[in-house]
Amino acid sequence: MPKSTPPAATTASPTRKLAAVGAVIALVVAVLAIAVAVGKAVEEDRDGGRTGAPEAAAPGRVQEDPAQQKMFDDLARKTSRREDGDPLAVGKKDAPVVLVEYADYQCSFCGRFTRETQPELIKKYVDAGTLRIEFRNFTIYGADSERAARASWAAGQQGRFWQLHDELYAKTRKGEALAEDELVDMARASGVRDLGKFRTDLKSAGAERALKRDQDEGYGLGVQSTPSFLINGRPVSGAQPTEVFAEAVEDAAARAAKKPAAGK
Incomplete structure (x- = not known):
């Protein structure tokens, strides 16, 4: 997957806020760089017909380091928005575990996660109140991706974000498949009722601000691929195997359950 570099003018407030935890970000950049390489190897193996992820791919198997865990906890507090009525989130606001996803609608592996893993996580953990999923539009493939991202945000203004999100990822869509009229057709199929408002919202300053907020956050963390x-x-x-995410969620939930006792 191609890499992307942040625009020189990226100075929005979300990035400035993340600067307060510079040590955490430096660590995450390093971990993400390793994880990208591992992830690509796993995906190539899966495409070649082989199955199973390397042991290092499962976060829950990383040796516990209290200082490192504190850094992850600090980062979670900075990036887990837990906003009331967030249309790009699913799950309880106070769920003990938050999964934040940075994704592009032209990314085939993002689609794989949506089709194969996300439904299992929702059924097993979101519905049980353990997990909250927060989506971030992190566009790296240009104008068509940005248009699709704005369309997903516009659908969210009518309570249909996840329906259009899943439709966009139902198969790999690129280029003209993400033209405005195509997006309107998908929005209609996803239950968006006011298509005039949808077109207006898609091109609005609000959509631009929402995308920039997500991109600034991702760039501040050193996210380079989706x-x-x-x-x-x-x-x-x-797009790691579902069991990798399940183990990570369960480990995070177990750590979260220990925190009240540790603070007594």
Whole structure:
């Protein structure tokens, strides 16, 4: 997957806020760089017909380091928005585990995660109140990706973000498949009722601000490829097997359950 560098003028407030935890970000950049390489190797193996991820791909198997864990906890507090009524989130606001996904709608591996892994995570962990998923539009493939991202945000203004999100990822779509009229057709199929408002919102300053907020956050963390994830601050990169995410969620939930007792 291609790499992307942040625009020189990226100075929005979300990035400045993340600068306060510079040590955490430096660590995450390093971990993400390793995870990207591991993730690509795993994905290539899967495409070649082989199965199974290397042991290092599972965050839950990383040796516990209290100082490192504190850094991940700090990062989780900075990146897990937990906003009331966030249309790009699913799950309880106070869920003990938050998975933040940085993704592009032209990314085939992002689609793989959406089709294969996300439904299992929702069924097993979101519905049980353990997990919250927060989506970030991190566009790296240019204008068509940005248009699709704005369309997903516009659908969210009518409560249909996840329906259009899943439709966009139902198969790999690139280029003209993400033209405005095509997006309007997908929005209609996804249950968006006011298509005039949808077109207006898609081109609005609000959509631009929302995309910039997500991109600034990702660039501030050193995200370079999609999909990239944070699970309570711990990085995971690529469309890893579902069991890797399940183990990471369960480990994060177990750590979260220990915190009240540790603070007594």
